[in-house]
Each structure stands twice: as structure tokens, then as C-alpha cells.
Amino acid sequence: MGNKVGWLTGDQKHVRCFGCVLATLLFSVTAVCQVAFSPCDAGDHPFARCRFVPRTDNEETSNSRTLSSGASFSLKSANAADRAFEDGNAFVSTHERRAKQGFHWGRALFESFTLLSIEQAYVVKDDWRWVGGSSSENGIPFNHYWRDYKQSLSSWIHAGWNDGDPLIYGYVGHPVQGVATSYIFIQNDPKSERVEFSRTKEYWHSRLKATLWNAAYSTQWNIGPLSEATVEKYGTRWRPPWNQNGTWPCTTKNCYTGMGQIDLVITPVMGFGWLVGEDILDRFVARRVESATRNRFLIDATRCGLDPIRAGTNILHGKRPWYRGSRDAKEIYLASHPPNFQAAGSHDSDAGASR
Numbered sequence: 001m002g003n004k005v006g007w008l009t010g011d012q013k014h015v016r017c018f019g020c021v022l023a024t025l026l027f028s029v030t031a032v033c034q035v036a037f038s039p040c041d042a043g044d045h046p047f048a049r050c051r052f053v054p055r056t057d058n059e060e061t062s063n064s065r066t067l068s069s070g071a072s073f074s075l076k077s078a079n080a081a082d083r084a085f086e087d088g089n090a091f092v093s094t095h096e097r098r099a100k101q102g103f104h105w106g107r108a109l110f111e112s113f114t115l116l117s118i119e120q121a122y123v124v125k126d127d128w129r130w131v132g133g134s135s136s137e138n139g140i141p142f143n144h145y146w147r148d149y150k151q152s153l154s155s156w157i158h159a160g161w162n163d164g165d166p167l168i169y170g171y172v173g174h175p176v177q178g179v180a181t182s183y184i185f186i187q188n189d190p191k192s193e194r195v196e197f198s199r200t201k202e203y204w205h206s207r208l209k210a211t212l213w214n215a216a217y218s219t220q221w222n223i224g225p226l227s228e229a230t231v232e233k234y235g236t237r238w239r240p241p242w243n244q245n246g247t248w249p250c251t252t253k254n255c256y257t258g259m260g261q262i263d264l265v266i267t268p269v270m271g272f273g274w275l276v277g278e279d280i281l282d283r284f285v286a287r288r289v290e291s292a293t294r295n296r297f298l299i300d301a302t303r304c305g306l307d308p309i310r311a312g313t314n315i316l317h318g319k320r321p322w323y324r325g326s327r328d329a330k331e332i333y334l335a336s337h338p339p340n341f342q343a344a345g346s347h348d349s350d351a352g353a354s355r
Contacts, residue, residue: 101190102190103188103189104188104189105188107188107317108184108185108188108213111184111188111313111316111317112181112184112217114316115180115181115184115217115316116217116220116221116226119177119221120226120231123228123231123232124231124232127232130232130233130238130239131231131232131233135238135239136233136238137238141231142230142231145230148230148233148236148238149225149229149230151235151236151237152223152229152230152233152234152235152236152259153223153229153235154235155234155235155236155257155259156222156223156229156235156259156260156261159235159257159259159260159261160260160261161260161261161262162256162260162262163256163257163258163259163260163262163263164242164244164256164257164258164260165258170262170263170266171266171270174218174262174263174266174267174270174271175266175267175270175271175273175274176271176274176309177217177218177221177267177271178211178214178217178218178267178268178270178271178272178274178275179214179271179274179275179278179309180309180312180313181213181214181217181218181271182207182210182211182213182214182271182272182275183210183275183309183310183313184213184313184316184317185209185210185213185214186206186207186210187313187314187317187319187325188317189206189209189210191206192206192207192209192210193325193326194325194326195326196279196282196283196326197276197279197280197282197283197284198283203279207272207275207276207279208272210275211268211271211272211275214267214268214271214272215264215267215268218263218264218267218268219264221263222263222264223259223264228258229259232258234257234258234259235257235258235259239257239258241255241256241257242255242256243255243256244256278306278307278309278310281306281307282303282306282307282324285302285306286299286302286303286306286307289302299322300320300321300322301322303321303322303324304321304322
């Protein structure tokens with residue numbers, strides 16, 4: 001009885017410690033999310049009366065706009081506000097300048113290599129005995145690199161569809177990898193970053209190009225120079241085949257070497273479908289939440305909850321997890337450089353009265 005009470009006391013201490021850590025994280029995120037980010041928040045104005053709400057790239061503009069106070073201003077004044085982005089001291093670049101930027105090859109390759117390093121570290125932790133441990137040749141990683149690489153490629157060519165991994169790895173884990181690498185391409189391509197789901201060639205071309213980047217990364221992961229074939233020695237004679245339940249040596253008819261065609265097909269194909277699905281959720285669910293509330297915590301939590309893979313690649317890109325390049329950049333700019341729409345509207349109203 002005494003031991004049971006002591007165990008309960010210790011368990012309660014662990015629960016209390018976990019609760020304190022969780023509360024600290026939640027309160028810190030809430031504090032950041034609730035910081036006033038626009039003149040409307042700072043002035044406690046209703047959302048409907050906010051003069052600084054930016055329009056998005058996908059929204060159509062009309063020939064005239066009307067303020068809630070009744071003052072209207074013409075499209076010329078709106079274009080004047082858009083030209084404010086051309087200022088060299090602007091916080092973000094303009095739509096026109098962003099369109100002229102090319103693909104950020106250096107950053108994209110760096111982020112892809114970082115993701116590759118994280119994934120390889122996870123796999124090497126489980127397969128160290130074959131990489132440089134007791135079951136490796138001479139205990140040296142990459143020993144006899146080219147000889148083992150050719151053996152692995154030969155095993156891959158003669159392998160079937162299944163590589164011996166659990167189904168959740170092939171049909172869930174690798175599509176997640178494909179979505180992550182697709183986002184790496186999107187966030188390093190200025191043209192693709194600001195595009196949201198739509199029935200336009202621009203959107204589908206951007207996602208297909210991202211899928212090509214996904215396929216290239218998947219090929220490198222499976223049979224490339226720094227792949228499972230070269231690092232973990234899949235398909236070599238130093239790593240014998242195993243049974244379907246993971247035991248070795250293989251004593252059944254169906255033996256697996258870790259090499260198969262499943263990942264090269266499933267990763268880009270299902271990754272593309274997953275990517276489009278998350279874009280649809282962001283366009284029709286996350287945006288609806290953004291239009292219904294100004295609670296930054298709720299908005300950011302919705303974005304991260306509906307698109308957790310993009311949250312991770314945003315961090316890899318040096319952005320906040322809930323960042324959206326299609327709309328956040330202009331909101332940040334207008335918060336720092338609010339256009340004087342009221343003055344422009346008053347000028348147009350005076351001009352109309354004089355006529």
C-alpha cells in the first residue's frame with residue numbers, strides 16, 4: 001500500500017510538471033498571436049470598418065471602392081496605394097518585383113539537404129548495426145561504396161513492388177515526405193508561393209513543378225548517392241534479406257531486401273494528391289475562419305492544424321509555422337505602411353462636389 005501511494009504521488013508530480021510546461025507553451029503562443037498586428041487592432045476598430053484590410057491576389061477588384069463611413073475613392077487612389085509597394089524601403093517586395101525573382105536554388109537545395117539529414121539520422125539510429133556497427137563490413141560506414149552501391153541497384157532492378165517496410169511507411173510516411181519536399185519547392189519559388197487553390201493553369205503548373213521536385217528527392221532517397229542503398233546498405237550481400245515480419249535470415253519464400261518500386265511511385269503520386277487536398281482546406285476552411293474572426297490564436301491554430309506539414313517546412317524556411325505567403329506578406333506591409341485611403345476618398349469626394 002505504501003508503494004502504491006508513493007507511485008501515485010510521483011505520477012501526480014509528473015502530470016503537474018507536464019501541465020506546467022504545456023500551459024507555458026500555450027500562453028506564450030497566445031501572447032504572440034494576440035499582439036496587435038495592424039492599425040485596426042491597435043485602435044480597437046470593428047473589422048467591417050477597418051480601412052487597412054489588404055486584398056489578396058485571388059480576389060477581383062472593382063472599379064470603385066466604398067468606405068463604411070460613406071466616403072468613396074476611385075480605382076486611381078487604390079492603384080496609388082498599390083504603387084506604395086514600389087518604395088525601396090518597403091518591408092516586402094511588390095507583386096511585380098516578386099514575379100521577376102527566379103527560383104531560389106541555393107535555399108531550396110539547403111532545405112532539402114537539411115530534411116535529408118534529419119531523415120537519415122532517424123533511419124541510421126535504427127539501422128546502425130548495418131551502417132557502422134557489429135554487422136557492418138569492418139565497422140566503417142560507406143566502406144566499399146561503389147561495390148555495394150552497384151549491388152543495391154541490381155537488387156532494386158530485380159525487386160518487385162514491395163520493399164518489406166510496413167504499409168504505413170509506404171502509403172502514409174512517404175507521401176508525407178513528398179508533401180514536405182513539394183512545399184520546399186513552393187516556398188522557394190516566388191511565383192508558386194503566392195498561388196492558392198484555383199482552376200487556373202498557374203496553380204496546376206506550380207503544383208506539378210513541385211511534384212517534380214518531390215520525385216527527384218524521392219529518387220535520391222531511395223537509390224541516390226546518399227540514399228538508403230548507400231547509407232543503410234539495403235540490397236547488399238552484407239545485409240541479408242529478411243522475412244515479412246522483420247526477422248532474418250529469410251526462411252520463407254517471400255524475402256525482402258529493402259529495395260522496391262513502391263516508394264518511387266507512391267511518394268510523388270500520393271504526395272501530389274495530399275498537397276492539393278491541403279491547398280483545398282486552406283482555401284475553403286482556413287480562409288473562412290480568417291474572415292469570421294480576428295482571433296489570431298484561432299486563425300494560426302486552424303492553419304497549423306489543417307496543414308501541419310507546411311508548418312514544419314515553414315520553420316525550415318525560417319518562417320512562423322502558420323505563415324502563408326499568399327496573404328501574410330501584404331498584411332505585414334500594410335500594418336507598417338498603412339495607405340491614407342481616407343484622405344484619398346475625401347479628395348475624390350471634394351472633386352465630385354466641385355463638379
